Amino acid sequence: MLSGVVLHLVINCAAILRNTLSPQSQRGAANAISITAMSIFKALGPARGGALFSWAQERQVASFLPGDQMVFFALIVVQFIGLLLTFKPFLAEPYQRE
Template sequence: MEESLSDSNAEESSGGYWSLFTNWPLMSAITVYCLFSLQDVAYAEVFSLWAVSDRKYGGLSFTSTDVGSVLALSGLFLLIYQILIYPSVAKAIEPITLVRATAILTLPLLASYPFMTTLSGFNLQLVVNCASSLKNSFQVTTITVCNILMNDAVSQDLRASANGLSVTLMSIFKAVAPAVAGVIFSWAQRRQTASFLPGDHLVFFMLNAATVVGLMCTFGPHFARGSTKH
């Protein structure tokens, strides 16, 4: 009897797990989550390479210390943002609208990066730090909202499985991102004199392209909002 009951529970658990793949609100949220995770890792890979590159190659000629300072200040801003700013923003704006807003704001932000090479000294440091802080806060907002959407799409007993599935798929995208970013960055270095998207303009254009794809996936018919409450 105990063995029969155990087999029955196993079948229910298995059926519940496989049902995640037919849960469109969950899968659409996971798709958005994976796309923005890929973009974030690609950006992180490219940013340091771009910052330390010589100015003749479209970089900022930063030292490793300069890059470390930018990342440290961005991390500090991110901590303040998550504690003091994000809770109020999340209460005031619907989750999926917040994802769309941050994606739209990311587009001009990333497009401005190649033009930072015209700055120098304090102005350059200020602009790069502000841009990096904003980019990271936008990304954290998106990832946080995606996690909320994924958990809202399933019942309580399936949330562990849903999160396991989402992290597995996200990890695949994150594993691919550095290789893709490296290839694009290398390609951009050979296009310094191109008439269309020369040098690092190509890199940030491709990052924006990934952002646009993620943004499009937040609209119907692809995106469906889950409303399971348990």
């Protein structure tokens, strides 16, 4: 889990990116959407994580991705999707006024 200095660094970098990528007139809406999404995922995350962990504990003897390996595989998939969303086709670019 993120904690301490790393947590503050990640949150501040996300806020900087969000404010850089949105024009001044839409910055309030972008902040509201991001805070709403963060609150929803904070509420759903522990429940989903607990369900995944209990499901993984039931399949300790599975031949493909047994138990704890399934938990780490799910974490890797989420991180890979996050990495893909940072590339050019998915990344929103700031609006350039002329």
